[in-house]
Amino acid sequence: MPELPEVETIKNELIPHVAGRLIIGVVVDDDRLVRPYSIGEFCHKLLGQRVTRLSRRGKYLMFHLSSSNVLIAHLRMTGSLVINSTGDEAHTRAVLQLDNGDQLAFVDRRRLGVMWLAKNEDEVAAKLGAEPLTAEFTAEVLAKKLQCRQAPIKAVLLDQAVVAGIGNMYADEALFAARIHPLKKAGDLPSREIEKLYKVIVNVLQSAIENKGASVDTYKRPSGEQGTAHYEFNVAHRRGETCHVCGTAIERIAIRNRGSYFCPNCQKL
DNA sequence: CCCGGAACCTGAAGGC
DNA sequence: TGCCTTCAGGTTCCGG
Numbered sequence: 001m002p003e004l005p006e007v008e009t010i011k012n013e014l015i016p017h018v019a020g021r022l023i024i025g026v027v028v029d030d031d032r033l034v035r036p037y038s039i040g041e042f043c044h045k046l047l048g049q050r051v052t053r054l055s056r057r058g059k060y061l062m063f064h065l066s067s068s069n070v071l072i073a074h075l076r077m078t079g080s081l082v083i084n085s086t087g088d089e090a091h092t093r094a095v096l097q098l099d100n101g102d103q104l105a106f107v108d109r110r111r112l113g114v115m116w117l118a119k120n121e122d123e124v125a126a127k128l129g130a131e132p133l134t135a136e137f138t139a140e141v142l143a144k145k146l147q148c149r150q151a152p153i154k155a156v157l158l159d160q161a162v163v164a165g166i167g168n169m170y171a172d173e174a175l176f177a178a179r180i181h182p183l184k185k186a187g188d189l190p191s192r193e194i195e196k197l198y199k200v201i202v203n204v205l206q207s208a209i210e211n212k213g214a215s216v217d218t219y220k221r222p223s224g225e226q227g228t229a230h231y232e233f234n235v236a237h238r239r240g241e242t243c244h245v246c247g248t249a250i251e252r253i254a255i256r257n258r259g260s261y262f263c264p265n266c267q268k269l
Numbered sequence: 270c271c272c273g274g275a276a277c278c279t280g281a282a283g284g285c
Numbered sequence: 286t287g288c289c290t291t292c293a294g295g296t297t298c299c300g301g
Contacts, residue, residue, distance in 0.1 A: 032278095257275085
């Protein structure tokens with residue numbers, strides 16, 4: 001699933017193909033993909049625009065346009081952005097043709113992904129919590145977001161208004177790295193553990209970016225290549241396998257209907 | 270505001 | 286071989 005490290009990788013690898021380019025063709029064949037306009041209006045407003053730069057906020061990818069509008073993409077569960085796919089790519093929902101000959105395809109098996117045209121990026125950025133790899137994210141900021149919350153820490157970490165960009169995999173990985181049980185009440189964490197959690201969130205995300213994201217399920221980079229971050233997972237998607245630290249079998253429980261993987265020995269309630 | 274669950278969506282996987 | 290159910294999880298919406 002595309003979380004912050006995956007979207008960051010996609011952004012970085014799209015920049016050489018897309019930044020500064022003119023959009024000379026737009027094809028959309030799924031009316032649920034685009035907002036807030038009809039397919040026709042959406043294509044019309046995009047055609048002839050130049051992509052001045054790309055940016056990312058949380059799991060949102062922004063294409064800044066010469067009209068000063070922003071094309072915002074969210075890949076949700078199974079979306080991917082592919083440069084120059086061979087044409088037989090299944091589940092292609094939209095294709096942008098660029099003036100350098102490159103084609104950018106939005107591919108999404110489960111059709112939950114969205115692209116929309118916004119006046120500016122604040123339309124999504126405003127409701128998000130701190131951006132974890134910037135100076136605005138500190139242990140104090142995290143502590144403030146966690147205090148008084150009665151929900152399990154795992155559920156709170158998935159709240160994009162707490163920290164932007166953390167999803168199911170990296171929440172599990174961060175909680176393991178901090179040795180915190182996913183069901184522990186967020187508001188009960190002592191400041192020492194919040195400090196630790198803050199540090200490992202940054203480390204886990206940075207290291208996953210260095211590995212170009214985790215290719216579990218359908219994630220792939222714009223080139224079609226896979227990321228390698230999942231090879232370093234300690235708990236995510238490792239039910240029944242042994243803990244790298246203590247050898248105990250990794251367990252999976254459901255929290256808010258999300259699979260949560262943890263080591264019952266390293267992460268005690 | 271906070272919390273938990275359902276809905277959205279489709280392909281894979283497992284049970285019988 | 287095939288039908289059916291369950292599972293995957295990012296976001297949004299809704300009821301308590």
